[in-house]
Amino acid sequence: MLRPRVVITGIAGITPLANDIESSWKRLLEGESGIGPITLFDVSAFVSKIAGEVKGFTPETYMTAKQLKHMDRFTQFAVAGAKMLLQDADFTINEANADDVAVILGIGLGGLQTIETYHTKLLKSGPNKISPFMIPLLISNMGSGQIAIHCNARGANFVTTSACASGIHAVGEAFSEILLGREKAVITGGSESTITPLGVGGFTALKALSTHYNDTPTKASRPFDSGRDGFVISEGCGLLLLEDEKSAKERGARIYAEVVGYGASCDAHHMTAPKETGEGMARAMQNALKDAGIPPEAIGHINAHGTSTMLNDKTETLAVKTVFGQHAQKIKISATKSSTGHLLGAAGGIETVFTALALYTGNLPGTINLEKPSPDCDLDYMADGTKHIPCEYAMCNSFGFGGTNASIILKRYDA
Numbered sequence: 001m002l003r004p005r006v007v008i009t010g011i012a013g014i015t016p017l018a019n020d021i022e023s024s025w026k027r028l029l030e031g032e033s034g035i036g037p038i039t040l041f042d043v044s045a046f047v048s049k050i051a052g053e054v055k056g057f058t059p060e061t062y063m064t065a066k067q068l069k070h071m072d073r074f075t076q077f078a079v080a081g082a083k084m085l086l087q088d089a090d091f092t093i094n095e096a097n098a099d100d101v102a103v104i105l106g107i108g109l110g111g112l113q114t115i116e117t118y119h120t121k122l123l124k125s126g127p128n129k130i131s132p133f134m135i136p137l138l139i140s141n142m143g144s145g146q147i148a149i150h151c152n153a154r155g156a157n158f159v160t161t162s163a164c165a166s167g168i169h170a171v172g173e174a175f176s177e178i179l180l181g182r183e184k185a186v187i188t189g190g191s192e193s194t195i196t197p198l199g200v201g202g203f204t205a206l207k208a209l210s211t212h213y214n215d216t217p218t219k220a221s222r223p224f225d226s227g228r229d230g231f232v233i234s235e236g237c238g239l240l241l242l243e244d245e246k247s248a249k250e251r252g253a254r255i256y257a258e259v260v261g262y263g264a265s266c267d268a269h270h271m272t273a274p275k276e277t278g279e280g281m282a283r284a285m286q287n288a289l290k291d292a293g294i295p296p297e298a299i300g301h302i303n304a305h306g307t308s309t310m311l312n313d314k315t316e317t318l319a320v321k322t323v324f325g326q327h328a329q330k331i332k333i334s335a336t337k338s339s340t341g342h343l344l345g346a347a348g349g350i351e352t353v354f355t356a357l358a359l360y361t362g363n364l365p366g367t368i369n370l371e372k373p374s375p376d377c378d379l380d381y382m383a384d385g386t387k388h389i390p391c392e393y394a395m396c397n398s399f400g401f402g403g404t405n406a407s408i409i410l411k412r413y414d415a
Helices: 021-029 073-089 112-125 134-138 142-151 166-179 197-205 245-250 279-292 310-330 344-361
Strands: 006-014 101-106 157-160 185-192 236-244 257-266 299-303 332-334 393-400 404-411
Touching (some): 006 021, 006 073, 006 166, 006 245, 073 142, 101 142, 101 166, 101 344, 142 157, 142 185, 166 185, 166 236, 166 344, 185 344, 236 344, 257 344, 279 404, 299 344, 310 393, 344 393, 344 404
Parallel strands (some): 101 157, 101 185, 299 393
Antiparallel strands (some): 006 236, 185 236, 257 404, 393 404
16 A cells, blocks of 8 residues: 655754754754753762753743743753744644644653752652642653643644654654554654753763763764763754645645654663664664665665764664665764764754755765774764765664664655
């Protein structure tokens, strides 16, 4: 049976690079970094003191002061991003289509800031000082729920929580919902804000964060480089509007790219470490290729998970070689976390946005800070900067704790 085509008609992002997607994309292509010293809390006792903070965010532009009191920061990003997304797509949700518009969002940890705030109040003043809004503030699905409330999207509404693969799992599920004819449009992607004492302290205890570049933060996120020493925690959101092609064309929508394949897998191996053979990662990519119905040689560009951790980067490299064979040497690979840091549950969202823009504009972002490639990371990671290389197909990868893996394939849109 011929399945419907699913297209991307809107994009939005709030990132450490900028508070809108146009500026974030421009700075990304110019090889700039959004990493700096942590200012959201006192880091004097912390070993890792840097992050990719969203700077100068003014949520009051999108919400009232009263509404803001009922939202954790990750939800504020989600709602603001959704409003920018619908504006970019020139898409109006009304009584005629509201029941056919879903929200499926990737959230990794949810309201960590809220948990810390009310735990402190509990210890200091007792349980009577806990707000009735605490639970609605912190639960992860309030990111998608508040988008629906603010935008009147009455279709399916849920979040995918699968660590750093959350965002691509959300995009993949959104793609599937439209393929199955359950929805005409889906607001999807991811949102995250966990630059908090518990967030930074927890990842530091895992020895996952960079600690050697506190004095030179823009150099800290260095995927595939021999000097990498961990990822840089970041925050923000990356959102896309997916639509059934027929509906999109009927309303004259601008189309950035087409979603053609989605694959997922699990290593079933370890709580935090990927299986070193890369077979789980490889299987997610192979599943996406099978779903798209294309050979490996069709892929011209990959937006890598590329976290800047020792184990992930070499394992992802091995997995790419397993899937693509000799063609792996010809693929242009971007590690955009080198500029943005790691947005955790939102990473797959913003990186799918970047992948769509790469196909739409023909501009493939370079990987910064790749000064001396690790010997076991020997593919073309575009260390020489952005290149204008039009591609027909591109893949975006995300892998997370628990051994969860996800890949999405986009195609340059041809009517």
